[in-house]
Amino acid sequence: MTTLEKTDPANPIPVRANSSRSGSPRRGSWRIVVVLLLAVLVCAMLSLMVGNVGITPTRTIQVLFSADGSQASAIVHNLRLPRTLLLLVVGLALGVSGALMQGQSRNPLADPGLLGVSEGASLAVVLAIFWLHISSPVAYGWFALLGAGLTAWLVFSISAARGGPSPLTLVLAGAAVSALASAIITSIITSNVSTLDQYRFWVVGSAAGRGLDAFWQVLPFIALGVVLTVICTPAINLLQLGDDAARALGVRPGLHKFLGVCAVMLLTGGAVAACGPIGFLGLVSPHVARFVCGPDYRWVVPYSGLIGAIVLTLADILGRVIAGGAEVQVGIVMALVGGPAFVVLVRRARLIQL
Amino acid sequence: MSIPTTERLRPALRIGPTSWRLHPRAVVCSASATVLVAVLLVVDLAYGDLRIPFADVVRALLGDSSGVNAFIVRDVRLPEASVALLAGLALGLSGALIQTIARNPLASPDVIGVNAGAAAGAVGYIVLFAAAGSTAPSGVSADLAIPLAAFAGALIATVLLYAAGWRRGLDGRRLVLVGIGIAAALTAVTSWLLVAARLQTAASAQVWLSGSLTGVTSSNELWLLAVIVLVAPVALWQGSSLNIIELGDDTAHALGVRPSRAQAKALLCAVLLAAVAVSAVGPIGFVAFVCPQIARRLAGTSRPPLLTSALTGAGLVLVADVITRLWLTGLAVGVVTSLVGAPYFIYLLIRTQKDHLS
Numbered sequence: 001m002t003t004l005e006k007t008d009p010a011n012p013i014p015v016r017a018n019s020s021r022s023g024s025p026r027r028g029s030w031r032i033v034v035v036l037l038l039a040v041l042v043c044a045m046l047s048l049m050v051g052n053v054g055i056t057p058t059r060t061i062q063v064l065f066s067a068d069g070s071q072a073s074a075i076v077h078n079l080r081l082p083r084t085l086l087l088l089v090v091g092l093a094l095g096v097s098g099a100l101m102q103g104q105s106r107n108p109l110a111d112p113g114l115l116g117v118s119e120g121a122s123l124a125v126v127l128a129i130f131w132l133h134i135s136s137p138v139a140y141g142w143f144a145l146l147g148a149g150l151t152a153w154l155v156f157s158i159s160a161a162r163g164g165p166s167p168l169t170l171v172l173a174g175a176a177v178s179a180l181a182s183a184i185i186t187s188i189i190t191s192n193v194s195t196l197d198q199y200r201f202w203v204v205g206s207a208a209g210r211g212l213d214a215f216w217q218v219l220p221f222i223a224l225g226v227v228l229t230v231i232c233t234p235a236i237n238l239l240q241l242g243d244d245a246a247r248a249l250g251v252r253p254g255l256h257k258f259l260g261v262c263a264v265m266l267l268t269g270g271a272v273a274a275c276g277p278i279g280f281l282g283l284v285s286p287h288v289a290r291f292v293c294g295p296d297y298r299w300v301v302p303y304s305g306l307i308g309a310i311v312l313t314l315a316d317i318l319g320r321v322i323a324g325g326a327e328v329q330v331g332i333v334m335a336l337v338g339g340p341a342f343v344v345l346v347r348r349a350r351l352i353q354l
Numbered sequence: 355m356s357i358p359t360t361e362r363l364r365p366a367l368r369i370g371p372t373s374w375r376l377h378p379r380a381v382v383c384s385a386s387a388t389v390l391v392a393v394l395l396v397v398d399l400a401y402g403d404l405r406i407p408f409a410d411v412v413r414a415l416l417g418d419s420s421g422v423n424a425f426i427v428r429d430v431r432l433p434e435a436s437v438a439l440l441a442g443l444a445l446g447l448s449g450a451l452i453q454t455i456a457r458n459p460l461a462s463p464d465v466i467g468v469n470a471g472a473a474a475g476a477v478g479y480i481v482l483f484a485a486a487g488s489t490a491p492s493g494v495s496a497d498l499a500i501p502l503a504a505f506a507g508a509l510i511a512t513v514l515l516y517a518a519g520w521r522r523g524l525d526g527r528r529l530v531l532v533g534i535g536i537a538a539a540l541t542a543v544t545s546w547l548l549v550a551a552r553l554q555t556a557a558s559a560q561v562w563l564s565g566s567l568t569g570v571t572s573s574n575e576l577w578l579l580a581v582i583v584l585v586a587p588v589a590l591w592q593g594s595s596l597n598i599i600e601l602g603d604d605t606a607h608a609l610g611v612r613p614s615r616a617q618a619k620a621l622l623c624a625v626l627l628a629a630v631a632v633s634a635v636g637p638i639g640f641v642a643f644v645c646p647q648i649a650r651r652l653a654g655t656s657r658p659p660l661l662t663s664a665l666t667g668a669g670l671v672l673v674a675d676v677i678t679r680l681w682l683t684g685l686a687v688g689v690v691t692s693l694v695g696a697p698y699f700i701y702l703l704i705r706t707q708k709d710h711l712s
Contacts, residue, residue, distance in 0.1 A: 107529070109460040158700055172459060172647060173703055176696045180641045183692030186564045187685050193557050198550055200556060280538040287531070329549065332542045339539030343518045346531045 002226035005169045012351025032292060036306040040088065043313040047084040051320050068080040082212040087316050087330070088309045089215065090271040093222045093279065095308020097267035098282030099289065099301045103168040103236035104128055111283035114174045115261065118277040119181035120151025126185050127200060130195045138203060141217050143181060148269030151177055165257065201289055202276045203330075210274065218270040225266030229301060232259040235261055236297040278331045281308055284342050291345065311338060380653040380662065387649075387665035391439070394672040398435045401429050401439070402679055433575050434567050436695040437634055438675040438687070439668045440578040442641060443586070444631035446667020449642030450649070450658035451589055451624035454596050456530045459647055463628030464639030466533025467511045470540035473509020473563055476500050477544050479560045481551045500562065501574060501633045507627035511536055515625070516618075529621060565636035565688020567675060572636040581630040589623035593660045596620060601656065638688035641667050644695045649703050671697050687688050 047061050055063075055072050063073040064081075105114070113119065124147025129135045134143070139232040158173040161167035165173075189196040235256040238246040243253045264295035271278070317332035320327055365376040367402045399411045400519045406423045414427040449462045463469055479500055514536050519529040544563075548556045595616040599606045628642060645666040646658030652666075674690035682690060 013596065107457075107458065107460060109465065109534070114460075144528055158704060169706075173700065174638065175643065176699045176703070179644070179692045180696035181641075183689045183696070186560075186689045186692075190557075190560055190564055190686065190689075191684055193553065196557055203545075231431055231650060255559075276482050279541075283534065284538075284637070328546065332546045332549070334537040335542035336546070339535040339537070339542065343532050343533035346528060346535065347518060347521055 016161060016296050019293045020253075026292065026294035028293035028303065029186065032354060033306070036310070037183065039238070039310050040306055040313075043317075044084050044088060047087065047313050047317050048080045050317050051075070052081065055158050057288060071150050077246070078211075080337055082215055083316070084211055084313065085212070086215045086274055087313045089219065089222055090181070090275050090278070091312030092216060092305045092307075093225065093267040093271040094282040094312070095285040095289075096226065096285065096301055096305035097264045097287040098284075098308070099297065099304035100229060100260055100267075101232075101264050101282070102286050103240070103300070104257060104264070105171045106240060107167065107171055109283070110171055110289070111279065112264055112271075113279060114171060115264055115268070116151035116155045116174045116177035116181065117148045117183070117265055117268040118177040118279070120147040120154075121145070121176065121272040122199075122277055123147055123181040123185055123205060126152075126188050126195060128261075129198050130188055130192060135195035135198060138213055138217060138229070141214060144273035145218075145221065145269050148265060151181065152261065152324070154263035154268070156258075170261075170323035172258075214274050218274045221266045225263045228266065229261035232263060234255050236301075240297075247266055251307050276331065278312070278334065280331075280335045280338060281312060284338060285311065287342070287344065297320060356360045362676045377655060380655055380659050383649075383653040384662045384665060386535040387662055387669065391610075391672065393669045394669055394676070395435060395439060398438070398672050398676050398679075399431050401676060402431060421575050426637075435631075435672070435675065437578060438567055438573050438642070440575065440582055441631040441635045441638075442668035442671030443646075444578065444582055444627040444667075445638065445671075446588055446645040446649070447586060447642040447660060447664035448624040448631070449667070450646040450663035451592075451620050451658050452530075452574040452598075452642075453601075453628075453658050453661075454644050455621055455624070457600075458530070460643075461530055462639060462643040462655075463624065463632070464637065464642065465537060465541055465623075466509035466530055466539035467515060468508050468625055468628045469543065469552055470537040471511025471514075471631045472504040472629065472635045474540045475510070475548075476504040476562055476636075477547050477559045478507070478635075480562065481555055483546045498511075498573060504633035504636075505629055507622035508625075508633060509654055511540060512622075512629065516622075529618075535578050553567070561686065562636050564686040565638035565691075566686040567635055567678075578634055581582045581626060585623045585626050589620060589627070590660055592616060592623065594618040597657075635671075636686070636688055639690055639695075640692045640695060641670055644699050645670060648695075648699055648702060653705060 045057065047058065048064065049055050049057060051278045053071075053075060056075065059072055063070065067073045067077055069073060094112060098110075101110045101112050101114060102108060106111075121144035124143040125140045128140065130141040134140070149231065155170070155174045156165065159176070160162050183207050185199075189199055235246070235251045239251050239253060241249075246253055268282070284306045285308040286300055288307050289300045293299040293303050303348040312330065312334065315337065316330040316338065319330050319333040322328060324335070363573040365378065367374045392692045394407055396411050396415070399415070400406050400408055404426060406427060410421075418424055419428060444476050445463070452466065453459055453461060455461075462689055483499075510558055513531050515529060518536065519532040521528070525560040532587045548559060563702050571615075575602065595606075598609050598611045599613045599616060601609075603613050606616075632638070646663040648657045649662040649666045650656075653662050670691055671687065673694055674687045678687050679696065
């Protein structure tokens with residue numbers, strides 16, 4: 001995790017330092033991508049089956065493809081299918097945007113919320129609750145998207161420079177704008193109890209009670225974000241060498257940074273709009289991905305996305321089961337279980353240099 | 355050995371066989387920061403419901419204890435103002451240490467779980483005990499019980515951090531990653547408590563979480579003062595080892611510094627400082643993040659200057675205290691530090707950005 005405050009462009013050790021240590025260098029492979037995809041399918045299947053009412057695998061598949069008006073069919077189609085789709089898409093978006101953000105900012109502590117996107121979206125939702133007394137998750141979604149877009153634009157223009165913002169300035173501007181938004185949120189919710197009451201349930205991050213409309217609402221944004229990601233990911237590896245080296249190798253740093261920021265904004269904004277600000281996942285899944293496939297961003301980004309989808313779905317299933325009839329919000333479960341799991345992982349694996 | 359002549363010789367301070375590099379701009383910076391903090395302290399003590407002349411404030415501070423003004427200054431306002439000053443010092447220093455150890459400007463005590471531990475401790479106490487007893491959650495004992503619960507939470511987080519981060523020695527950067535995991539788990543505990551609690555309890559916990567100076571007592575002040583007096587000199591002394599570690603582990607070994615041990619020691623100092631500050635005033639994470647960065651830009655150094663960061667922290671919290679007392683009376687100090695500090699930091703960022711462009 002060597003990230004100096006001023007990265008020395010003449011000294012691109014980080015990428016190579018890893019392979020000189022013991023053992024063969026870790027690389028990504030299509031085989032593991034297939035394994036991860038299978039794991040995603042298994043998780044999705046589990047998410048359809050497990051809950052207050054358990055449904056057998058054969059029955060689940062049966063009612064999934066032909067709705068027959070039975071109770072099992074209603075549960076799968078009305079409750080669990082929208083939620084599972086939403087979780088998969090949001091997990092994917094957070095994982096991908098976390099990896100992008102760490103690559104763009106060359107900082108292992110960067111998480112997708114760092115552009116101010118999460119806090120900006122939260123601020124927009126709080127203002128919607130406070131001024132307009134809005135209380136439906138889909139309406140929150142539109143406000144969250146608006147807030148996410150505005151803050152990302154603000155952060156990008158604060159740190160704007162020729163050839164794109166320097167990673168350090170981008171990250172610091174994001175953190176400062178986030179802090180400002182969060183201070184405004186706190187000053188509203190400490191003075192207005194009814195706003196706090198609605199906000200505290202939105203802010204922990206939950207996929208419960210969202211229908212298919214929430215899924216269709218955020219899908220276009222996340223899909224566009226994924227397309228931009230595919231375009232700008234190969235250049236991230238070169239941008240790690242510093243802007244000058246990247247330019248010499250044929251990358252246009254300004255353009256690629258702009259595309260990357262747009263992708264992060266769309267992915268994170270979509271995810272926050274759908275499920276509320278789920279922290280931690282975007283920060284951790286790139287690290288988990290790097291433990292498997294080493295520092296090559298062409299592999300880290302897809303791995304991280306798939307891992308994000310798996311972890312988020314599993315956390316949601318766990319949240320449905322652990323509290324008996326009640327339900328623990330997915331954001332809470334994920335951090336509660338994922339935190340210690342991440343600690344164990346960090347202890348066991350040797351550190352990957354960024 | 356000859357010194358490369360292209361580099362201008364830096365001024366140095368030499369006493370016998372030892373010498374320190376003198377960084378004139380940093381020295382000027384910390385001197386003026388000290389003066390500024392002193393002025394802010396006097397202003398903080400002078401303004402309030404009753405305006406007290408500056409001369410009286412200074413006289414009361416210097417030991418004159420006769421008269422109403424002296425009573426107000428020394429017994430009513432001084433505890434709050436000095437907690438603001440000390441907590442700011444502790445948070446600024448702690449942030450600078452952690453950012454240096456992690457070599458990452460985003461690292462701060464709240465990233466590695468100290469604030470999350472304190473928050474979980476305090477919110478746990480508020481939800482489980484304070485709310486169960488009476489309708490008004492602030493009893494007489496709550497004044498001390500909440501800071502103690504917070505401090506216990508922060509200590510538990512620290513013990514977890516070192517226990518989980520220990521693997522054939524300590525590595526500063528691994529500790530930060532471990533801290534992220536611990537912080538996430540503890541934050542989840544806090545949010546779960548907030549969601550599970552009754553609304554009134556959640557609201558009073560939220561007030562503590564936003565960081566407030568109301569209700570601080572002189573026992574908070576003594577705690578803070580004791581920890582700062584014990585830990586800050588050690589931390590400042592570690593600064594030189596941290597400087598050497600920046601040169602790389604091999605060079606550090608050759609110069610007689612054991613990197614992992616020095617980092618672990620400095621991190622312990624940082625965590626203790628943050629824990630005691632946060633338990634007194636609530637988790638104001640932003641001060642520890644932004645002050646080292648502001649100080650670095652003002653002093654023009656390559657990494658956060660420890661002393662200037664601490665003074666900047668004290669200045670920021672004092673300014674926030676003055677503002678909450680005079681204008682934004684409903685807001686918590688922690689919120690105002692962000693409302694004031696963030697725009698100023700953004701201004702600094704834009705200005706340095708412009709310098710690079712021209």
